[in-house]
Amino acid sequence: MNKQELKNLAENLIDTFQKAGELSIRLFNQGLNITIKDDGSPVSNGDLEVNDLITKKIFELTPSIPIISEETVDLNVKNNEKIFWLIDPIDGTKEYIAGKDEFTLNAALVINKIPTIGLVGAPKKKQLFFSHSPGESYLIEKDKIKKIDCSKKGPKDKIVALSSSIKPSDLILNKLKEYNVNSIVKMASSYKFCVIAKGDYDIYAARERACEWDYAAGHAVAENAGAIITTLDGKSFLYGKEDYKNPSLLIKRSNNLNV
Numbered sequence: 001m002n003k004q005e006l007k008n009l010a011e012n013l014i015d016t017f018q019k020a021g022e023l024s025i026r027l028f029n030q031g032l033n034i035t036i037k038d039d040g041s042p043v044s045n046g047d048l049e050v051n052d053l054i055t056k057k058i059f060e061l062t063p064s065i066p067i068i069s070e071e072t073v074d075l076n077v078k079n080n081e082k083i084f085w086l087i088d089p090i091d092g093t094k095e096y097i098a099g100k101d102e103f104t105l106n107a108a109l110v111i112n113k114i115p116t117i118g119l120v121g122a123p124k125k126k127q128l129f130f131s132h133s134p135g136e137s138y139l140i141e142k143d144k145i146k147k148i149d150c151s152k153k154g155p156k157d158k159i160v161a162l163s164s165s166i167k168p169s170d171l172i173l174n175k176l177k178e179y180n181v182n183s184i185v186k187m188a189s190s191y192k193f194c195v196i197a198k199g200d201y202d203i204y205a206a207r208e209r210a211c212e213w214d215y216a217a218g219h220a221v222a223e224n225a226g227a228i229i230t231t232l233d234g235k236s237f238l239y240g241k242e243d244y245k246n247p248s249l250l251i252k253r254s255n256n257l258n259v
Contacts, residue, residue, distance in 0.1 A: 001111070003133050009061060010117045010132040013107065014140065016057040017130075020050045020105050021123030024090065032097060042093055047071055051089035054107055058085055065109070068244075070213045078242035083111050086239070088213040092189030101125055102188040108216035113238040118220025120194050129194045129221045137197055137225035148198040150226040150253040158182050159257045162192045162204040175205045175232060175250070179257055193218025196253050197225035204251040205232060211244045228252045 001009070024046050032044040051071045058067055068079065069087035085107060090096050092103035101124035109117035120129040129148075131137035139146050154160060161181045163172070168184065176184070181203065187195070192204050193215070216239055223229050229237050232248035 001116075006109075006117055006132040007136070009109070010119065010130050012061055013054075013057060013119055014128065014130060016054060017105060017107075017119050017121045017128055020053045020089075021121045021128070023053060024050050024096070024103075024105065024123050028096065028099065034097060042097060043071065044090075044093065044097060046096060047090045047093055050105060051087065054087055054089060054105070058087070058107065062109075068213065070211065073213075073244070075243070079240060079244060080242070081240065083109070084240075085109055086115070086213040086216040088190070088217070091214055092191075095188045100188070102191050104189045104191050104194075104218075106190055106213065106217035108213075108220050110212075110216060110239045113240045115216040115220035115223075115239060118217040118224070120190055120217045120221055122191055122194070125191075127194075129197065129218075131221045131224040134224050135226075137221050139194075139198060148225050150197060150222075151199045152202070152253065152257075152259060153199040154202075156258050159202045160185060162187045162196070162201050164188065164192075164206060164209070168205075169207060171207060171232075172205050176203065179203055179252075190214065190218035193222040193227075193251065196227055196251055197222040199253060202253045202257045204249070206249045207232075208246060208248050210246050212239050212241065212246060213244070215246060215249070222251060226254065228255060 027046040034044045066084040088106040096103035105121035107119050108115040118131045128140040139148050159181050161176050161184045163184050
């Protein structure tokens with residue numbers, strides 16, 4: 001696909017993502033039906049109905065490209081595709097069920113191991129992030145579209161990290177010390193990628209966790225906004241692994257976090 005085709009594809013998903021976000025809130029307000037999956041994690045009818053809505057639109061737009069979703073994937077089948085969609089209809093299901101605002105809706109198009117298109121909706125925050133190529137990441141908020149990049153928004157003498165947990169492991173704390181981090185803020189879901197993409201926070205480090213669909217959409221938004229994304233030991237962070245498991249992760253707003 002060329003750049004214009006990727007742009008058109010991403011933009012054709014915006015309306016569906018906005019409708020899916022509205023659906024997620026409406027279903028929550030009506031009272032969610034919750035079950036427990038085999039891995040012990042919760043899933044709600046909100047996850048499933050949002051998944052159906054997004055998946056149907058993507059299939060309509062690209063019927064020949066495989067769609068891999070957290071809610072329908074067969075983990076016994078190895079992924080050998082070169083081009084495929086990764087969907088996490090609701091990342092942060094626990095936050096969603098609890099009525100918090102950091103859950104996200106996610107879809108990414110992976111081409112040759114790299115997430116190119118990424119859409120991340122944050123319905124309760126009334127934000128939708130999308131991207132389709134390097135230098136082309138955007139935020140839709142209050143009916144306005146704004147191009148975003150990783151330019152630092154906070155004070156130059158303060159480096160703020162994000163964490164998925166209240167108490168990061170010693171491995172993560174030691175990694176953050178390398179970058180002279182002043183403070184750590186806990187944040188859920190792929191929303192972390194997006195706030196780094198718009199320069200609100202500086203760095204996020206994580207051990208091996210989650211699966212490719214949890215990261216891919218946010219990865220595209222952040223990297224296309226200028227963020228540097230690698231494993232903790234500096235290797236390329238690539239997608240298309242047979243088992244979908246993520247390696248460790250390091251997201252930096254830029255090489256120099258002070259500016």
